[in-house]
Each structure stands twice: as structure tokens, then as C-alpha cells.
Amino acid sequence: MNELTPIAQPPRQRKPDWIRVKAPTSAGFAETKRLMREKNLATVCEEAACPNIGECWTKKHATVMILGDTCTRACAFCNVKTGMPRAVDPMEPDHVAEVAVQMGLAHIVITSVDRDDLPDGGAKQFVKVIEAIRKAAPRTTIEILTPDFRNKADAAVEMIVAARPDVYNHNLETVPRLYPTIRPGARYYASLRLLESVKKHDPSIFTKSGVMLGLGEERLEVHQVMDDMRSADIDFLTMGQYLQPTPKHAKVIDFVTPQAFDAYAAIARAKGFLLVASSPLTRSSYHAGDDFERLRANREAKLARA
Secondary structure (H helix, E strand, C coil), X not given: CCCCCCCCCCCCCCXXXXXXXXXXXXXXXXXXXXXXXXXXXXXXXXXXXXXXXXXXXXXXXXXXXXXXXXECCCCCCXXXXXCCXXXXXXXXHHHHHHHHHHCCCCEEEEEECCCCCCCCCCHHHHHHHHHHHHHHCCCCEEEEECCCCCCCHHXXXXXXXXXXXXXXXXXXXXXHHHHHHHCCCCCHHHHHHHHHHXXXXXXXXXXXXXXXXXXXXXXXXXXXXXXXXXXXXXXXXXXXXXXXXXXXCCCCCCCCXXXXXXXXXXXXXXXXXXXXXXXXXXXXXCCHHHHHHXXXXXXXXXXXXX
16 A cells, blocks of 8 residues: 555445435424524524435424524534534524514424623523413423533523523533534533522422434443433433434434334433433424423322322
8 A cells, every 4th residue: 555545435325224314305304494494593403414404304393503504503413504603593583483483383492502702602592482472372392402612501591591482402412522523612520510500599390311322332321311401300301313414423323213212201200300302303492392291280180199
């Protein structure tokens, strides 16, 4: 081999049948896309190349991504573009509320890019969006999926919790050992403390977190993450298969079988989570509305037994 001989790269793993989905073609999908463009809103469904976009948008379910479509970080798993974001849109809260009304949403999920460039990390915009939805669609339940608000988490969480979302989600994403390569801009225990602080400020707010599998994590490491989550009093755990969005992103180490996801779910339930969603296609906001109703019913049943 001479210095001009290219180094062979391992082939990308072929997706197994259980992870394949059909391309979206329905009228409902087209209508949801039209509405998001009309309101100048980004969605994590599109930006993160979610495999469930066809199913969710057909049912007019979408996860709105506030604070623009450009993230200040570059996580190895995420397909959202990185760079210097634009100024925060002051009309964004009203546009999100209008979408909630026009789509007749019983439950809405709001997430955002990381905005390390903002003094509050974007927390005030979350508050404004929650307030706008409460005013325009008071019966719509609100789930937020926030970043970690690096170095600003205490003030950000206090501000957002005071606005009283129904569900506060923040994803741990993977096991601690893989953070330096998969989530280098974040800190595992800082994310745990953020979720724990939500409960300390308001125990009535449901907390939720998720992890991706297939990045090279070990089974006992996943069990430890479950224990850490329960120590932080997290109510709802989601687990799904990591999919490599482009060749530049972290590779899929293995495709976890549906049976393995079921086994993880059984262990998580035994550890005391109020609700567990665990399957190859599970994502943070997949079936979020239905899951919220189950989450609320499970809490009521637990309190009745106490």
C-alpha cells in the first residue's frame, strides 16, 4: 500500500425491516407542511429527519422548533444545522399559538435549538410561547423539550416552570461514557440536575427524558441511566433506535431488536417510571398526546393506591 491508496471505510449498516418506513404522501402531510411554512415555523420533525414524520404529519401532529432552525452546537447525532442563529422572532409565540388553534391540537410539543448566544439561553421565548398558547388555546396541554441551558439552567428552569407547562422534557440522549464523542457540548450530570430541579420547583409537572440506543452503549450502562433518572424523579422514559442522518454523523454501531427494546421497557417499568415508551421508532414526541393521557391516568392510579 502506498501513501495514495485510500483507506477502506466500513460500509454503513443496512437498516433492518423493523426500522423502515414509507415516504410521506398524504394530504394531511401536505397540509401540515403548508401551515408550518405559512407561519414561518421550523419543526424538529424536518430538521432532525425524523422517521415518523409521515405518520405524525398525516395526523396533523408536529413538534414545533422555536428560536430558529440553526443551533449553536454540533452534536454528533443531530441533523439540525449548526452556525450563528438569526435574531429571535418576536412574532414566533403568536404563530405557534395560531398553529395550535388552526390544527385543533389537544396536545402540543415545543422544542428548540441550543441558543448559547442568548443571555438566558432562550428561556424567555419558551415562556412567551407557553403564555401565548394558554391565551389562544387554553384547553391545549403543553409539553416542552428544552436544551440544557448551559451555565444558565437554574434561572431558566425557574422561569419556565413558573409558566407551568404540563410536561417538561429534556433528553439525556446517551450513557455518560459516550458524552465526549456524542454530546460534547453537554454534561450528563448537569442534565440530570436540570430535570431534578423541575420537580423541586413544582412536583406537579411531569418530567420526561429519552435515550438513543445503538451508539455502542452497554446494557448495564443503560440500566444505570434508568437508575439515575429515577433518582432525579423522572416520570417518563423514552427509548429509540439511533439512526445516522448523514455519513458525517456518528455511525450506528448496532440495530437494537424490538425484543431488546421490550426487555429494556420491562426493566424500566420495574424501576418505577410512570410511563415507558421503548421501540426502534420511538422518539421524544412520538404519540406524545396519547402518552400524556396515559401519564396522567397512571399518576392518578398511583395516588389512589397510596
